[in-house]
Amino acid sequence: MFLAVVTFSNIGPKGREMEFKQLRYFSVVAELESFTAAADRLNVTQPAVGMQVRKLEESVGLKLMLRHSRGVRLTPAGRVMLDHARSILDMIAQTERALGKVRNEDSAEIRIGVTPSLSTVFVPRLLELCYEQYPELSLIFTQGLPSELVEEMRSGKLDFCFTNREIDKKNYESVPLYFEEIRLIGAIDEIGKLPDPVPFETLASLPIVLDGRDTQLASILQRELSKNDLYLEKVTEVRAIQIRRTYATKRARFCIAPSALFYSEILSGVCATRSLGIPDLLRCIQLGGPRVEAMTAAEGRVRELAITIIEQMVSEDVLGWTLPEHQ
Numbered sequence: 001m002f003l004a005v006v007t008f009s010n011i012g013p014k015g016r017e018m019e020f021k022q023l024r025y026f027s028v029v030a031e032l033e034s035f036t037a038a039a040d041r042l043n044v045t046q047p048a049v050g051m052q053v054r055k056l057e058e059s060v061g062l063k064l065m066l067r068h069s070r071g072v073r074l075t076p077a078g079r080v081m082l083d084h085a086r087s088i089l090d091m092i093a094q095t096e097r098a099l100g101k102v103r104n105e106d107s108a109e110i111r112i113g114v115t116p117s118l119s120t121v122f123v124p125r126l127l128e129l130c131y132e133q134y135p136e137l138s139l140i141f142t143q144g145l146p147s148e149l150v151e152e153m154r155s156g157k158l159d160f161c162f163t164n165r166e167i168d169k170k171n172y173e174s175v176p177l178y179f180e181e182i183r184l185i186g187a188i189d190e191i192g193k194l195p196d197p198v199p200f201e202t203l204a205s206l207p208i209v210l211d212g213r214d215t216q217l218a219s220i221l222q223r224e225l226s227k228n229d230l231y232l233e234k235v236t237e238v239r240a241i242q243i244r245r246t247y248a249t250k251r252a253r254f255c256i257a258p259s260a261l262f263y264s265e266i267l268s269g270v271c272a273t274r275s276l277g278i279p280d281l282l283r284c285i286q287l288g289g290p291r292v293e294a295m296t297a298a299e300g301r302v303r304e305l306a307i308t309i310i311e312q313m314v315s316e317d318v319l320g321w322t323l324p325e326h327q
Contacts, residue, residue: 020092022056023085025049026064028151030082034071037215041148056081093156094171108298109138112306113149113161115285116241117260121319125309126302134301145213153288159299160289160306167288174286175303177310178321182217182281183273185262187251197277204230207253209244212237217256220280260319267318284324 029038029049039046057064064078074082114123123141130137142149142158149161153172167174184191184198184206194202204225210218225231236253238244241261247253248262249270255262256276265271287306290299314321 019055020089022052022059023088024155025052026056027082027085027089029053029065029072030074030078032071032215033073037071040213041151089154090169090171093154095156108136108296109140110160110298110302111140111142111158112302113142113144113152113158115146115149115162115258116143117258117263118162119143121260121263121313122306122309125313126305129305129309130302133305134298137298137302139302145211147216150288160287160302163286163288164283166284166286171291171294172288173291174288175307176284176286176324177307178314178323179282179284180258180260180319180321181275182256182283183259183320184254184256184276185259185266185271185273186248186254188269188272190251191254191272191274194274197275200225200228200230203232203276205233207234207236208232209236209238209247209253209255211244211257212239217281220278221256224278224280258319263319273320 025038025042028041029035032038032041035046035049035053039049042049053065060077060081062077062081063075064081065072066075112126119141127139130139142152144152146161146163146165149158150163150165150167152158153161162177163174165174166176184194184203198206210221221232234253236247238247244255244257245262245265248255249265259266259273262271262273266273287303289295289303292300292303295303310321311323313319314323
């Protein structure tokens with residue numbers, strides 16, 4: 001990745017330069033409204049994030065963020081900066097994509113970001129079908145949470161990514177693929193004792209293990225339970241997928257996750273699922289990538305294969321997925 005430097009000779013007390021890293025760190029903090037969450041996503045320390053934001057503020061000679069008890073909020077100058085920072089980051093990512101296409105013109109290497117649940121049920125099918133139809137293409141997969149994958153694509157590290165948000169930017173767009181529900185998952189003997197959907201009072205008392213990285217899921221659960229003066233009484237956060245699977249299959253704890261993450265366990269009858277009856281846990285999964293008119297032939301082929309496979313998986317009706325038009 002090249003270093004992007006933007007010079008503003010008339011901004012700030014000394015006309016200093018703004019670096020790509022400063023803009024990127026600032027944008028992530030602004031999106032998450034938290035230095036701690038931004039450091040976790042960027043895989044750096046919190047002081048490192050704070051230092052880059054301070055350098056950016058020094059460059060422009062204005063205060064861009066204000067800290068408060070629940071995180072940070074943008075100042076008026078910060079809101080203006082965020083709009084321009086996102087445009088600059090998108091432009092840089094597009095430039096890197098163009099350069100990457102030149103570098104990989106002969107090898108036709110396509111980089112795809114997938115969620116943990118898609119790694120087991122979707123990736124093998126795409127690899128097999130792509131090898132059969134387009135053996136000259138090389139597919140490289142990166143696993144992460146939807147929000148992380150969007151950031152990776154915007155920074156030029158991915159050509160496509162699966163996300164739960166709509167993308168409609170100058171250089172990128174998304175196509176809705178399917179709806180999936182985040183459900184309660186557990187050993188079949190234990191979860192069979194629970195009603196469907198699971199009442200909030202019951203959910204609050206269950207031993208639950210959550211993905212420690214998925215702050216969005218934790219926030220949704222906390223918000224819905226708090227409406228009824230409830231909270232998760234026995235929650236454990238674990239990042240490792242295999243450990244969460246072990247918890248569920250050994251009847252130690254319940255998981256809250258997409259059914260696809262436990263596809264093998266559900267198919268074999270080891271685990272089963274229950275709905276939580278929370279509307280925000282029904283999410284539309286989209287395939288983000290370059291705008292169709294800007295795609296290379298190789299990118300277009302991979303996009304078409306991905307859509308075909310998803311439509312086939314929906315028709316199999318194993319994972320509870322539904323097409324967008326059926327919602």
